[in-house]
Ligand code: SF4
């Protein structure tokens with residue numbers, strides 16, 4: 126049984142929400158509410174939010190460590206008290222599973238008032254993670270109601286869900302921000318611990334469906350061939366039909382053991398710019414550096 130099976134089996138659909146940022150200007154166009162879900166099938170070496178990858182297994186090891194008693198065990202489950210929490214993140218540093226106990230299971234009805242509260246000041250919402258598309262049924266229920274509010278809807282995705290086989294998730298979705306982490310199969314599997322087959326299929330399908338808002342690729346220091354392969358692959362496909370964000374690898378927040386492998390320095394800006402030039406020379410006119 127898949128580890129998310131419990132969510133779809135529940136009477137009311139819920140999803141584990143890691144955090145909500147009411148106003149974000151880095152998660153899509155204009156001012157948006159960004160909603161981060163817990164859980165991801167990928168395990169990227171460069172992940173900046175590794176505590177969003179795994180689900181808490183309620184082992185309880187972080188409970189005693191909390192300095193303000195914001196964690197407790199109730200009916201064998203760790204419960205987080207948001208009001209008491211001082212966000213010191215000691216629990217997250219303690220967890221050997223790269224999980225977080227600071228997650229709230231929410232229904233769509235519980236989430237909507239948080240969006241409604243800031244509605245006059247935002248253009249839309251962006252669902253992120255973790256990987257938001259794991260909670261497909263929740264999104265299918267949420268998006269039409271957000272559209273009724275007059276807001277736009279974006280998905281920030283690792284591309285693991287086959288969108289062509291799940292077109293219902295796109296019906297009320299204005300666009301997908303898709304990570305293409307590596308074009309080369311072996312490099313992707315090493316970097317992410319997962320195949321890129323579906324991601325690359327999604328790149329072409331989302332373009333055809335008119336739902337690709339932007340693509341993002343990270344440029345790693347000293348990996349000339351891998352960087353070139355990925356940027357060339359994406360650019361030749363997208364041309365000027367969507368934004369292409371070329372992102373410098375940054376070591377901040379990356380797990381220490383992975384920093385030792387990937388490097389503990391940010392990718393040099395001048396080096397990263399050469400990939401923007403490459404992308405544009407291949408037709409990706411909307412490529413720019415982040
Ligand atoms: S967050 Fe980690 S340490 Fe805390 S209860 Fe969950 S699995 Fe255990």
Ligand code: SF4
Pocket residue numbers: 190191192193194195196205209210211212213214215216217227
């Ligand atoms: S982040 Fe919150 S729940 Fe975690 S240890 Fe600190 S106060 Fe306790």
